[in-house]
Amino acid sequence: MTQQYHAKIYVTLRPSVLDxxxxxxxxxxxxxxxxxxxxxxxxxxxxxxxxxxxxxAAETQLDRMCDQLLANTVIENYRFELTAVSDVPVTTGAA
Amino acid sequence: MTQQYHAKIYVTLRPSVLDxxxxxxxxxxxxxxxxxxxxxxxxxxxxxxxxxxxxxAAETQLDRMCDQLLANTVIENYRFELTAVSDVPVTTGAA
Incomplete structure (x- = not known):
């Protein structure tokens, strides 16, 4: 059953990269x-x-979207928090 | 006694502002x-x-810094999480 998920994504520069x-x-x-x-x-x-x-499925898709577009993984790290829209925390991920 | 605090600040566009x-x-x-x-x-x-x-004191200063430089409060909201460097959560704030 399709459900809505809310994601908060944090994209940060890798520690070795000047800011x-x-x-x-x-x-x-x-x-x-x-x-x-x-x-x-x-x-x-x-x-x-x-x-x-x-x-x-939501987590896998978020990982792909971060890798492909939202973060530049050469110089940036990302992590995200995923919540079902019913507001129960679902999962977190990082790379 | 002076202590080190770590702050995470989230600056977001106000809901009424186009992105x-x-x-x-x-x-x-x-x-x-x-x-x-x-x-x-x-x-x-x-x-x-x-x-x-x-x-x-750290919270007050963070509020001022956000108002003056880190966020444009005409179009942006901010909130922050403050943690003593010993890693005990201290407080959160928002505007």
Whole structure:
């Protein structure tokens, strides 16, 4: 039976990859007087809804979509949280 | 006593604001054959470390930083999770 799933996807730069945007934001915060901030990294946060027959099918599809389009796995990691729209947590995944 | 805190900040477009990037990604996913995806919205995910005397001070500073620089509160909402670096969840906030 097809059901709706809500996914929260977090795409972050791999730790070995420089983050010039994060460095710029840290500099901006420092200019505003917030000089106690360290290690700022900026990633993407994607929310989407998809329909699938089973949680496993939804998870597999999310993995593929992240690999193919949503994340650049050469420089980025991703992880996601999947929830059935009835709001029961279903599963999480990462790569 | 100054302690290190780790913050995860989620910046999302307000529901009333159009998300052209999300629409483009949905179209891209559809071209790849994933046409069961709806309501895709793209936001920012920021991780940072800051030092503060108390969790409350860290929370107040995070709120200010989000208002002033990290989020554009005219079109974006933000929420954050704050964790002491000893890994005990401290607090969460949103606006």
């Amino acid at each position: 010039p945007a994060g460095t710029a934001v840290r500099s901006g915060l420092s200019h505003l007087g917030y000089d106690n901030v360290e290690q700022i990294r900026i990633g993407k946060y994607i929310e989407l809804t998809l329909s699938a027959d089973t949680p496993q | 052209p990037a999300g629409t483009a990604v949905r179209s891209g996913l559809s071209h790849l054959g994933y046409d069961n995806v709806e309501q895709i919205r793209i936001g920012k995910y920021i991780e940072l470390t800051l030092s503060a005397d108390t969790p409350q």
